[in-house]
Amino acid sequence: MLALPEKFHGLADVELRYRQRYVDLFSNLESRAVFVKRAKALKAIRRFFDEREYLEVETPMMQQVAGGAAARPFRTHHNALDLDLFLRIAPSLSQAACGGRVDRVYEINRNFRNEA
Numbered sequence: 001m002l003a004l005p006e007k008f009h010g011l012a013d014v015e016l017r018y019r020q021r022y023v024d025l026f027s028n029l030e031s032r033a034v035f036v037k038r039a040k041a042l043k044a045i046r047r048f049f050d051e052r053e054y055l056e057v058e059t060p061m062m063q064q065v066a067g068g069a070a071a072r073p074f075r076t077h078h079n080a081l082d083l084d085l086f087l088r089i090a091p092s093l094s095q096a097a098c099g100g101r102v103d104r105v106y107e108i109n110r111n112f113r114n115e116a
């Protein structure tokens with residue numbers, strides 16, 4: 001067990017804050033407030049679409065073929081399948097594929113755009 005950071009400064013190192021998020025949330029009330037606000041915003045977005053009878057879908061984060069935008073894709077490797085894959089740039093290609101006979105869908109997702 002390690003001692004928690006001092007109360008006055010908290011976790012000053014930004015890299016350490018992201019790697020040890022649980023310590024940051026425990027010791028920094030402002031970080032916790034951001035998490036709570038984000039959760040409430042997502043809940044409101046879901047409620048908005050759900051009330052209008054949209055269907056929430058989840059599409060793959062990793063794809064065998066890069067596509068969807070002009071950004072250079074991030075590459076990764078799936079160890080269990082021994083496959084080189086790309087992190088998705090845009091969800092629209094997968095959403096179009098799942099739209100058969102479903103006219104209203106939404107997805108709250110993460111995209112990985114490599115535009116430097």
